[in-house]
Amino acid sequence: MFEVGTMRIERGIFLAPMEDVSEQPFRRLCRRFGADLVYTEFVSSEGLIREAARTQAKIVLAEDEHPVGIQLYGNRHAALVEATHLAVSQGPDLIDINFGCPVKKIACKSGAGSGLLREPELLLSLTRSVVEASPLPVTVKTRLGWDEKSIIIVDLARRLEDLGVKALTLHARTRSQMFKGEAAWEWIGKVKRAVSIPVIGNGDVKEPADVARMFAQTGCDAVMIGRAAIGNPWIFQRARALLQTGVDPGPPSLEARIEVYLGLLDEELARKDEPRAVREMRKHLSGYLRGAPNVSHLRAALMAEETRRGVVEKIEQFLEWRRRRPEEEWRAAAVQPTFEPTPAVEVPEAVS
Ligand SMILES: Cc1cc2nc3c(=O)[nH]c(=O)nc-3n(C[C@H](O)[C@H](O)[C@H](O)COP(=O)(O)O)c2cc1C
Incomplete structure (x- = not known):
């Protein structure tokens, strides 16, 4: 059971934070098609406090998208604290911290996202600062560890729980894996058994049947769907139907x-x-x-x-x-219409 703040969601199916994808219209669409909780794309704490208009636009929420979490990233206490205040003022249901982004610019150059998996003490103290700054529940999304030789997630999860983190999302890959290979769901089960906060499983859920499989195999409290929801928002209601009735109604026409x-x-x-x-x-x-x-x-x-x-x-x-x-x-496979390019609209010349 995902019990965080005022939310109580049984076998939750959540939309993942995805840069340039999980924007407000898409989040609302996924909510309409049954996502129980949605997240903003990750938002730079530094960008937010510099008043960068494009970053600030990312935390504007619509009334009909709740419950929704705002996801922040950064590696400086002061910036994350100030960004937390700004994010809280938009009235989300929770604040999520990204310690999972593997992109070089974020993880290596800025030392944020999954880069902090190499500095767990800093990761924990940044989390403490956000927890102390936020009147709302704080959750964390991360990976297994930096690489296969440094899988730290079980110990990290316990310590995050001790700090007051209210739920943990685990993308069951290491940073080195980026998006390659297969997500190792067994770690989701290990983390679930190690903590008492809700655990959200994530990674390689492609079909409604995978949602049911992840719940069964890991015992997680919620399943988070990323790539498979792009262009396919009804995956949430199909998965819900499958969980409830055992039948996947399939995609619409x-x-x-x-x-x-x-x-x-x-x-x-x-x-x-x-x-x-x-x-x-x-x-x-x-x-x-x-x-x-x-x-x-x-x-x-x-x-x-x-x-x-x-x-x-x-x-x-x-x-x-x-x-x-x-x-x-x-x-029939052999037939297909062909298309001419749409001619540009002719704009009449201005008459002076
Ligand atoms: C285009 C794209 C953008 C992403 N942006 C974010 C992000 O902003 N924050 C985050 O925590 N994860 C981000 N991720 C990772 C996803 O949230 C998710 O953890 C990952 O895609 C694995 O789940 P999936 O197999 O269901 O896609 C992104 C993934 C993709 C494909």
Whole structure:
């Protein structure tokens, strides 16, 4: 049972913090599709206190996305404390600290994220500072250790619990593994048995069945899903259905998925300029088309689009092409529509 602050969540299924992915529209979407708790992407404590507008925008929360955690990273006490105050003022349900990011710039150059797994005493004292600064529950997300020769997670988990950390998310890889190899779920079970705070298991949950498997194999209190939720937000409700009824209802129709995709695009458009919103949505696109027959030309055409109009036109063309054919024909591997580039909109010259 995930009991943190006022939250009481039985077999929680959470959305992972993901840079440039777990933005507000996507978090809200995942909540609508059944994620029990969502996290912001990681937020630099240094950026936040320097009043960098783009960093500050990352901690703005919507009313309908709760429960939500704001994730911070950094390696300086004063910056993390000040950032904690700023994050708390946005009214999240918890503050999460990132000690897992393996990216060189963060882990090696800045000595933050998973870099702190090489300096556990500093990691612990930074955590203590955040716990003392925060009236809200503080949780930690980390990895097994720096490399396979220095797996420190069981001892670290106990010490984090002693400091007052209210839950621990474990991405069951070392820093050296980055995203390679397989997540070693057995460590999630070992940590769960070593502490009494809730443990959130993370790493390589790809399908709803993996959620059930991770609960069964590790005894964790919640499962966190990252990459598999991109372009696939209904994984949360499918996994919930599987846990409750034993049956995975499967993904929605392509038409329904496209509708969700365009809804997300429109929310991004309300926040960003059009070319940027359309470009950034490309990382979600493949997921929405996954498994649909004969969409490779459509996917390629959409990847080249820079405008909402172009995206909608291509999708309409594709669906129209399908509607005009009997199902066995549009499912056949040999057929596929081709697409012309969408012509640029002609802007009339200004008349002076
Ligand atoms: C694009 C991307 C961005 C990520 N950004 C963050 C982040 O900001 N904070 C964090 O704690 N982990 C981050 N992660 C790691 C994920 O939260 C998660 O631990 C990892 O992807 C393993 O889970 P998965 O196999 O379900 O994807 C990121 C992962 C990806 C793929």
